[in-house]
Amino acid sequence: MGRAPCCDKANVKKGPWAPEEDAKLKAYIEKYGTGNNWIALPHKIGIKRCGKSCRLRWLNYLRPNIKHGGFSEEEDNLICTLYISIGSRWSVIAAQLPGRTDNDIKNYWNTKLKKKLLGRRKISNSHHLTATTHDPKESNGLENLCAEQTLSNSALERLQLHMQLQSLQKPNLSLYNHPAFWPNKLHPMQEKMIQSLQSSTDRLNPMLLMQQHVDFYEPPTARQDCSEVKNSKFDELEDACNRVGMELQTNGGISSLSRIQAELDDLVNNKVSGNFSQQEDDFESQFDCFKEMDGPKDGLVWWADNFQSKSASSNSRDSTSVFQSEGGYHGHELLASYGLQ
DNA sequence: AATGTAGCCAACCGCTTCACC
DNA sequence: CGGTGAAGCGGTTGGCTACAT
Incomplete structure (x- = not known):
């Protein structure tokens, strides 16, 4: 027997x-x-x-001090980061953005911000990893294999965004930005973008970096066998991402962001490339370390700096041989670049 | 001018969490 | 401590509008 409805559906107005x-x-x-x-309110009001x-209706529209539309650059950055x-x-x-509702932010993300950051092709690819393959046999096989993939779209998107940001922070090390995969001739804006990466000002703005990246760089396609996907590692990574969410809720506020970003960075750089249990054991002590690193520094500034410094010590993941340049960015590249293949 | 398509956003649905008894 | 119901939340849908064909 199902649960009793919260109201008499026949006697309530909808729309x-x-x-x-x-x-x-x-x-x-x-x-x-x-x-x-x-529940009692509508009866009292009549x-x-x-x-x-x-x-x-109250929370999303009638409540005082609600802002609709007109998201600022700062709000874009914060939404993206979070x-x-x-x-x-x-x-x-939404709790970090005064006057904004969760519904508003959700709509804004789904309709505008996500496209702005990832670009249309990437979004469709992240939902359908095999979309651009032209071989029907290969396509069916991959679809079946990818159907078994358990990573959520949300987690994949987050990894994708993270990787884009990371690749921009360390263009020499990232597959994504490896010259071997670049077009023969760089778009003038690409060159400008690379120059801008040297600028500390731009480095502090993840939105700008990702925007430039998405607009002017067409990444290559990977054609690989999805059967090599290691679902368990994805699950662990996703769990860890969720823990980060819990951490934010527990400690609250933007001040936690630096530690959160540090953890995610750590996950991507270390945990996924092996040694999961070892890293898991060190989880708490690493958090303590990040706590100490908190201080007067702004969270985003620290994050950017942290990316930069970590990039110097991380290993290059050279998977040149497994890629074939056909255009389009696939989840496979994420897997490979995160050491999952 | 008619039709199709895509974008946008308010609102709904149903699951989970929380608080109370 | 378990059951129950309300609140909270995120995913999804439906309808409106603008633009393309």
Whole structure:
């Protein structure tokens, strides 16, 4: 037997709210508050709406100091940074952006920001890893194999974003930016971009870096066998990402970002390339280390610096032989570059 | 002008978490 | 301590609009 509905579905109105309904709800809550009982609220007010619907309308639209649209560069950066760190925990992200609702941020991410950062092809590829293969046999085989893949789109996107950022921080080491995979002739803006990487100002702006990268660089395609995907490692990585989310919720606020970014960076650089259990054991002590590194430095600044310094000590993952340049960026490259293949 | 397509966003659905009894 | 119901949350849908064909 299923759970009882929260309201009488036959007697509640659905769809867009009328101005009169908005006015009634707003006036009542401003005068009496919600009374901590959304279910009873519509009856008290005299509107035929579900309590959940009232709550949503209030939180996303009627509540004072709500901002709609017009996201600033700073907000873009923060959303991007938090998404890479904790994934689609929109309520947590919204808590860092005064006046923004989780629904608004979610819509903004799904309709604009994600495309802005990843580009259309990459997004479709991240959802359908085999989309650009032209061989039907190969395509079917890969689709079947990839269907078994357990990494969530969210986690894959986060890895992809992280890698883009990372590759821009250390172009000499990253597969993604390895000259062997570049087009014969660089776009003038690519050259400019590379120059800008030397600039500390640009290095502090992940949004700008990723934007430039997405706009002017067409990465190569990998054609590899998905059967080599090591699902367990993905699961562990995803779990770790989730732990980061918990950490943010527990300690709260932007001040935690530096440690969070450090952990993610650590995951990508070390954990995925082997030694998972060893790294797992050291998890807590590493966190202590990052705590000490916190200080007057702004979180994002520290993150950028940390990327730079870590890049110097990380090993190059040269997988040139497994790539074939056909255009289009695939999850396979992520796997390879993270040492999963 | 008619039709199709894509983008956007408000709202809904259903699962999970939390608080109370 | 387990059951129950409300709140919270994230994914998804539906409808409107703008633009392309």
